[in-house]
Amino acid sequence: MASDKLLFHLSDIHFGLEDNSALDWVEREIAERRPDAVAITGDLTMRARRHEFVAAERWIRRLDVPVTIEPGNHDLPGYHLPSRYLNPLGRFEAFRELVEQRLEWPGLALVPLNSNVPAQPRLNWSKGWISSRALADCLRQIDALPPGTRALVTVHHPLRETGTSGTALTRGGDQALDRLARRKVLGVLSGHVHDAFDIVEQTPSGPVRMIGAGTLSQRIRSTPPSFNELRWNGETLDVRVRNLEGVESADMMIDDVPEDAMPPREPGEPVAPIGKVPRTDPPVY
Incomplete structure (x- = not known):
């Protein structure tokens, strides 16, 4: 019989340009709340440099809970092509x-889907690409789950294929969503856009819930x-966006995935106001 599960969904930490106050807060939350798992949906690092991975490993090892990590486009070497390819x-x-x-409990599983490729026939390699091999591997893992188990798919790029073939956010995203809809997945957890969202995407095979986590870096949009706090009671999945600024969860969520998915602003650039609330400790939301 399925029991309640508490999951923390983190993304885009960008060690090298991380927000240390946010990371300290999340580490305390994990120590106190003891979630059943932490899912990190990519971009652990800023430039895929060794010292950034060392810092990431040091932080993750301290969490002392089950962790699954999806690589992000920032985690692939962009400056050393032999390493990137080989x-x-x-x-x-x-x-x-x-x-x-893959993390699995009675009635629930976290199943990975890789949205990164070493190279692609467009100049912007930061965007996602669901290869046929990656999709087949994800579907195989879902199909192998015990009967009645609901799957949450973890991926870095949102499975949204907007615009033309040259500007699409994630090539192969539409096909992936359609195949996941056939399997009635519970949701798709992603990152990349540095703002949280919880939307339903329609496909020819039915709806799919897409859940995006914000960032724990200085590169805010x-x-x-x-980060997202997910609660699963065996029937419903509740998503709450937690933050240090006291902003209500609903106000933290953007209405849709940005079509351009341009890189977030760098530290020091102005941020659009969302109802400024003084930073508090402990956090309210």
Whole structure:
């Protein structure tokens, strides 16, 4: 019989440009709340440099709860092409066992889907690409779950294929969503856009819930650093956006995935106001 599950959904920490106050807060929350798992949906690092991965591993090892990590586009070497082609995840070596790990409980599973490729026929390699191999592997894992188990798919890029073939956010995203809809997945957890969202995407095979986490870095877009708290009671999945600024969860969520998915603003650039609330400790939301 399925029991209640508490999951923390983190994304886009960007070690190298991380928000240390936000990370300290999240670490305290994990120590106190003891979630059943932490899902990190990509961009652990800023430039995929060794010292950034060392800092990421040090922080993750301290959490002392089950963790699964999806690589993000920032985690692939962009400046050393041989490494990018031949061993794109090589710098995860010290904690490779946590990368794309399926986590499973009675009635619920976290199943990985890789949205990164070493190269693609467009100039902007930061955007996602669901290869046929990656999708087949994800579907195989879902199909192998015990009967009645609901799947939450973890992926870095939102599975949204907007615009033309050259500007699409995630190539192959539409097909992936359609295949996931056929399997009635509970939701798709992603990151990349640095703002949280909880929307329903329609496909020919039915609806799919897409849930995005914000960032825990200094590279904010329109909302302060945050993470998602997910509660599953066997029937419903509740998503709450937690943040240090005291902003209500609903106000933290954007209405849709940005079509351009442009990189977030750098530290020091102005942020659109969302109802400024003084920073509090402990956090309210």
